Amino acid sequence: MEIRIAGLAEESIVDGPGFRYTIFTQGCPHNCKGCHNPQTHDPDGGRLDDTDRIFEQIIKDPLLDGVTFSGGEPFCQCKPLVCLAKKIRSFNERKLGIISYTGYTFEQLMKRSETDPDCKELLSLLDYLVDGRYEENKRSLELKFRGSSNQRFIDVQRSLKEGRAVEADTEYL
Known part of the structure; x- marks a missing residue:
């Protein structure tokens, strides 16, 4: 399935815990002042x-701990990311974690x-x-x-079970 991307970072240590493969999607409606990736805003770019x-x-990379969107x-771009996430989840040789950044709040996404x-x-x-705008x-x-103090690092599976945003303790990640 096609996805519009701004770029890929094959081995990142700043986009979540461990060694991560990061996909920078293209297109963003938030236009946050001081955005770290303003080149990704145009939905027709990338x-x-x-x-x-x-x-x-x-x-192919045996060192990866996970993938970050x-x-x-x-x-x-939920549909192509669902397609990719399903493939990652079905790859049982390694338990690759999946993290996503978003300008929306967990509550807005729910x-x-x-x-x-x-x-x-x-x-x-x-x-x-x-979650949350920068x-x-x-x-x-x-x-x-995270980039700004309003953003939360949410344990999604626990949050879905409890029906509310539950922040993860990043000290142990």
């Missing part, structure tokens, strides 16, 4: 890639999931979610895996 090709790249706004099955399915396939005036270099 380039088309194939989720099968990306998956093959991921499984970043952006742009990954939740603008509301959207009521009418958008792809959004609901993508959430169900994630381990962690970094707020330049709340920027902190002390935060683990």
